[in-house]
Amino acid sequence: MLKITTLSENTADNLGLLAEWGLSILIETGDANILLDTGQTMSVTHNAKALGIDLKKVDKIVLSHGHADHTGGLMNVLKAMGKKIEITAHPDVVGAKYAGKQEDKRQNVAMPFRVQELEKLGAHFNLSRKPVKLSADIMTTGEVPMVTDFEAMPADRFFVKEEGKWQADELNDDLALIINTKPGLIVVLGCSHHGMINTLYHVRKITGRSEIRMVIGGCHLINSPVERVYKTIDALKEMDIQKIGVSHCTGQEGASIMAQALGDRFFYNNACTRIDVTDTEIKVD
Numbered sequence: 001m002l003k004i005t006t007l008s009e010n011t012a013d014n015l016g017l018l019a020e021w022g023l024s025i026l027i028e029t030g031d032a033n034i035l036l037d038t039g040q041t042m043s044v045t046h047n048a049k050a051l052g053i054d055l056k057k058v059d060k061i062v063l064s065h066g067h068a069d070h071t072g073g074l075m076n077v078l079k080a081m082g083k084k085i086e087i088t089a090h091p092d093v094v095g096a097k098y099a100g101k102q103e104d105k106r107q108n109v110a111m112p113f114r115v116q117e118l119e120k121l122g123a124h125f126n127l128s129r130k131p132v133k134l135s136a137d138i139m140t141t142g143e144v145p146m147v148t149d150f151e152a153m154p155a156d157r158f159f160v161k162e163e164g165k166w167q168a169d170e171l172n173d174d175l176a177l178i179i180n181t182k183p184g185l186i187v188v189l190g191c192s193h194h195g196m197i198n199t200l201y202h203v204r205k206i207t208g209r210s211e212i213r214m215v216i217g218g219c220h221l222i223n224s225p226v227e228r229v230y231k232t233i234d235a236l237k238e239m240d241i242q243k244i245g246v247s248h249c250t251g252q253e254g255a256s257i258m259a260q261a262l263g264d265r266f267f268y269n270n271a272c273t274r275i276d277v278t279d280t281e282i283k284v285d
Helices: 043-050 074-081 115-120 196-207 226-238 252-265
Strands: 002-008 024-028 033-036 060-062 085-089 123-127 138-140 158-162 165-168 176-181 184-189 212-218 243-247 266-268 274-277 282-284
Touching (some): 074 085, 176 196, 184 196, 196 226, 243 282
Parallel strands (some): 033 060, 060 085, 085 123, 184 212, 212 243
Antiparallel strands (some): 002 024
């Protein structure tokens, strides 16, 4: 059986759990236990303990991109694990990243640790632009190409500094996880900066499978035009995805529209959401 547990998200679904802006999702299979992202601060370690989950059992960590709300809990997670562990990500995950339209008010939103600090706690970085196979049934997407005509990166939101000059951050480090099951694929999104539908189209291309059973995670529809939300919904319906669990950067307006349009296919994927997957059923608690 495949089990997926959201350990950190903007909202918590139970007493005693912490919510914070960010995301972390644990995937457990018979072959491997993979942690996608680590939240922003201490929510992952706190919530794992509250849910009776031993982080020492995690085999590998994947970072969906280099923003602090997905990497800021990494040091706490490594300390809780107390062992050597491989961290898979894109090479740009360790670069400086900034957010904000006004130059004098831009905030550093990069991973708040140096690689050397993390390596002392047992981290070993496997940085790749291409898809990486993590286990028999789990892999990363690698870089996600921009192919749709409605999912565009904002040119005035995220930045890097090159040779002292501000440049738009293309966020090429944006990636997702793919889980292969007999009836179809399951896609676990980090933030979908390159677009939820771009990501799903890329998944189908690199796996050679068109059947996607479920997609969960950050859809990055926050502050998006309503037209983009509806085009996203149309594409999800065309792909006939059974379950769509939204988190984090999806935004309340986009999530509400999706909930109305997708009916019982839709659910909010909050901290404490637990999903059990078999070949015949997807059960969301």
